[in-house]
Amino acid sequence: MQNIDKIIDKWNADPDYVIEMMQDIQDELRHTPRNALEQVTKRTKVPLARLYHIAIFYKSFSLEPRGKFEILVCTGTGCYVKGATLILEAFERELNIKTGETTSDGLFTLEEVRCLGCCSLAPVVMINKNIYGNFTTDKIKGILEAIYEVEL
Ligand code: FES
Incomplete structure (x- = not known):
């Protein structure tokens, strides 16, 4: 909870900056857990229900832990017509998860x-934040293996 207090302090517990606080919490913990939101409520007096509304409304927040x-x-249309659905399905198969899920090792979230x-x-x-353009499904294994090599 110390980290959460530090984040709240950074924004002077100002209720006008709860979104910024939540973004920092999301970055720090890779999600915005209930106990962190309760602490924001306690310190800023912004109702917990409002924080949950923000967390659900903005796609950048997650109530569940996200992958590293x-x-x-x-x-989108430009990518769809060039086979984006096949790419998404190939990632699902390779990671053994559905879109929106996180791998059990906490490494990957697919969106x-x-x-x-x-x-x-x-x-x-x-x-x-790294863009891979002109993507093809045969690139997936190499990219994932490179990440596994560094992380495992
Ligand atoms: S549709 Fe614009 S980047 Fe995919």
């Missing part, structure tokens, strides 16, 4: 997004 690596597969803003590179995958 977030794989975002774009299925589908609508346009990453670089349609000229379609189809596009983003992993922890």
Whole structure:
């Protein structure tokens, strides 16, 4: 809870900055757990229900722990017409999870997004802010193996 208090202190426990506090908590813990939100409520007096509303409304927050690596597969129109669905399905098979889920080792979360803003590179995958353009399913194994090599 010390880390949470430090984050709240950083924003002077100002109720106008609860979203920023929650974003810092999300970055620190890879999710916004109930006990952290309760602490924000206690210190800022912003009702817990409002914090939950924010956490559910904004896709950048998660009430469940997220993977260390977030794989975002774009299925916007530009990427969809170039086979994004096949890429998403290939990641699901390779990671043995469904879209929206996190692997049991806590390493990967797989998400589908609508346009990453670089349609000229379609189809596009983003992993922890790194963009992979002109993506093909045969790249998946190599990318995952490189990450496993460093992380395991
Ligand atoms: S539609 Fe995929 S990046 Fe725009």
